Amino acid sequence: MFDWKGAPVLHTPSPDFAGPYDLAVIGAGVVGCAVARRFALAGARVVVIEKGADILSGASKANSAILHTGFDAPPGSLELELVQAGRAEYLAIRDSLGLPLVETGALVCAWNALEADKLDAIAAQGRANGVNELRLLSGTEARATCPGLSERLVAAIEVAGEHVIDPWSAPLAYLTQAVALGARLLRDAELIGGRFEDDWILETSAGTLRAAAVVNAAGLYGDLVDARLGLKPEFEIRPRKGQFVVLDKAAFAHVPRIVLPVPTEITKGVVVCPTAFGNVLIGPTAEEQEDRTRATVETGALEALLARGAEIVPALAGIPVTAVYAGLRPATESKAYRVIARPERRAITLGGIRSTGLSAALGLASHALKLHEDFGLPATVPAEPPAVCLPNLAQTRERxxxxxxxxxxxxxxxxxxxxxxxxxxxxxxxxxxxxxxxxxxxxxxxxxxxxxxxxxxxxxxxxxxxxxxxxxxxxx
Structure with a gap:
């Protein structure tokens, strides 16, 4: 089979792809992959519908790859609960799946007296959120743990549990385990529409399929997918672009820890962060736009990021740029996760999952399974999860x-x-x-x-x- 340009189409569904399935997951980003795994482990027959040519083709392909503790999440929020649940599960399963953890810790850095005055409140919020490994440090004490930091540093909070992971191998491992349990992945299959008639009848660009329940994990298209399913959209996606600069591996020696800014009401600010691959990234910006597909990079914004990185860690000023990229976050009119269950139609929407989605994905998946229990659908739990171990890509382990x-x-x-x-x-x-x-x-x-x-x-x-x-x- 060939597409209209004459290129081979490599993901043609097999004749039995129509189902029926117990669950259809719409979107193969990090959340969709985690949901597929969790439901497959619970015995459900799962299909994942992805409009792109590959998994992680949307918001999930571009992020800062931090495994968050939730120290700065809104107190009592669903986001806090799911970030911490997702983090705990990642730490519990990462060795069995071959996933890395680069134990960096983080510093929330205050660069003037006004920012320093906010550190006590940030630390108090973190402890109220159950994150106790927090220390208030003077500028001198913080530089002792990260010597490359500028002498301008006034004070900092050390957050020992914030770490760096491989952002792409994790969701691939989740979905690989789901596939080993019988889940199906349909790529090049955009959802066109759906209707609920005892089961869901889903029209995709690859054909029609049937599923008892659906989970909308469509990220940047979450509100549009709800509309295509005939569900009343309860939020509006407002894409937020973040541009990043990736520095050469020589930068890694100067940035052994995640360097976080004191956040504002609008943004968490620019981060200087080591990566699992031995580089250092600087970003993101926070720019609202209407386009949900294309995230451009602009010279002015990238130059501003480089200048800010050099202000924070002066040695970065002379280090070459390896890459630049931009990603879109599925922001909404509210900072909160937009998780909606509709038991009468056996539908769950996981929307508005922004910068903490990588950390919260496993928690979101378990939460979706609990919501699904109200649908009253039977499932047979497999006797034992299949062994899945991905090859290591992290610089800190054998390659x-x-x-x-x-x-x-x-x-x-x-x-x-x-x-x-x-x-x-x-x-x-x-x-x-x-x-x-x-x-x-x-x-x-x-x-x-x-x-x-x-x-x-x-x-x-x-x-x-x-x-x-x-x-x-x-x-x-």
């Missing part, structure tokens, strides 16, 4: 290039081997486009941004990606 017989190093910037690339195409959820390949392997994400390895990658992936990779291609 495949350090092991024998890897074939060759294809991407020298990120030290990605031929064996890693071949393995991801042989996996339960192979990449559907070049962005998916990058997120699964780090190929093309380094200093040259694919300049040297794209020709080899194009050769290795011929006939496997839609559209095919062309030399010089970049992911937006």
């Amino acid at each position: 495949d290039w350090q092991r024998p017989d890897h074939g060759e190093i294809v991407c020298h910037c990120e030290l990605v081997t031929r064996r890693e690339i071949e393995a991801t195409f042989d996996s339960a959820i192979p990449p559907g486009d070049f962005g998916g390949l990058r997120r699964r392997t780090r190929a093309g994400m380094g200093r040259c941004q694919g300049f040297y390895c794209n020709a080899r990658l194009a050769e290795m992936t011929q006939g496997r990606l839609a559209p095919p990779l062309a030399v010089g291609e970049r992911e937006e």
